[in-house]
Amino acid sequence: MAIKVLVVDDSVFMRKLISDILNEDEILEVVDTAKNGKEALGKIKELSPDVITLDIEMPIMDGITTLKHIVNDFKKPVVMLSSLTKEGAEATLKALEIGAVDFITKPTNIFKVGADEKKKEIIQKVKISSKVKILNGKLNSQHKIIRMNNYKKNRGEFSNLIAIGTSTGGPKALQAIIPHIPKNINGSIVVVQHMPPGFTKSLAKRLDSLSEITVKEAENNERIKKGYCYIAPGDYHMTIDEVNGKELYIRLNKDRPVSGHRPSVDVLMKSVSKVKSMKKIGIILTGMGSDGAKGIKSVKDNNGFTIAQNEETCVVYGMPKSAVEIEGINKILPLEKIAQEIMNRVGV
Incomplete structure (x- = not known):
């Protein structure tokens, strides 16, 4: 038909x-x-x-x-x-x-x-x-920050790296996670969202205006800081480089697209899987195709914890489904529970 x-x-x-x-x-x-x-x-x-x-x-x-x-x-x-x-x-x-x-x-x-x-x-x-069912319209703009009781003041030190990959439906899904994270999170977040150049900068700016943590478009050779969220710029792969066994830096490159994508979730996740000095969390959100499945499995295989958005809350259940099918996922969650799961695991 x-x-x-x-x-x-x-x-x-x-x-x-x-x-x-x-x-x-x-x-x-x-x-x-x-x-x-x-x-x-x-x-x-x-x-x-x-x-x-x-x-x-x-x-x-x-x-x-x-x-x-x-x-x-x-x-x-x-x-x-x-x-x-x-x-x-x-x-x-x-x-x-x-x-x-x-x-x-x-x-x-x-x-x-x-x-x-x-x-x-x-x-x-x-x-x-x-094929997408339109169930509701605009997201509620009131974002409840998840507060943790075990607040420890430290000098910019953190022990968790959270990597998120998404495509179709991603901007809205990210709005259901990033603005709920408190600024004193014991970690840093890196994101690949399939988008053209320029659009990722606008996405970072929009998320930053809604969030306690600092959200920005990633820059080459930038040191990763606590309480920040870095979004890969359109048309650049983003990888994480561990220096001296403790400091993390962002590297951007224009290597060939992977599975038709640059930035690619697989490229980011594979680099995150090699990080030794931090606990690692990999998250795959809504999106068509299978980008990120192999990468997130390597995060799981290298002592990381992995989460996939469930089918019911995805705009397109493609990328999470592919990751689940190759046994790359520890936990499947509805979108509205992912921010809380992050905070339960990393704290402040």
Whole structure:
């Protein structure tokens, strides 16, 4: 049975191009297009598509306003189309918070949208998103910090390294974990979220504004500090390097993509598994594909503790499922219990 798609974009060229790409796939069918949000809402009501692609910048009713109506009134999965700009990144993160399932970036050269790699990405993301059930909208912005009784004041020393890997649904999942962590955590957090350059900086900035701990985009050769969360920059692999048996440093590189990803969760996790001076926790959250499964298994095999987000709370149960299937996971938890599990294990 065909997956029905509504394409929403104010550009005639983009509407035709996206429609042609999606119609190339045998199970996708573009049932109609709309040139603005107001028109889109009418067509959703009339045609009940399975999934919508939605441009952010449109006249009459923009993508963000339209998305709020779609999530609240129709509970339909939405894939956003975003420009590769700072403003585009910030608007996309807002859309993911509101309830968009995923996003596709428009290349700076518009004609590259039809390139084979981009076509494959568009088709895959629309197909995956069509299966997602939209249960609730925006996350509650009130983040309860987990307080621990055993507060010990120490001079920046810490004994736990927490590595998190995620993809589709990740920004929202990270918001359910990072802002709950107290600033005096006895540890540091490193994160790989599959995102393009620029978007990871906006993600770090957004999480930092919600959190007690300091969240930042990672920089090459930066020393890892207690109470910090470092997010791998888009298009760079991130590894952890242990120096003198006690100090940890971030190394960034542009080695080949692994399983199509740079940054790759596997690359981060494998480097974390080699750390000897600290206790290690590996966490795999929502995401399509299998990136991180082998890496997190090596964390587990090297005396680390590993957690996977459960299927019920994942947007896409791909990456956690792959890690579970190869026996790389110690504990499977719903998203809302992961922050507490981290604090139970590392303390302050």
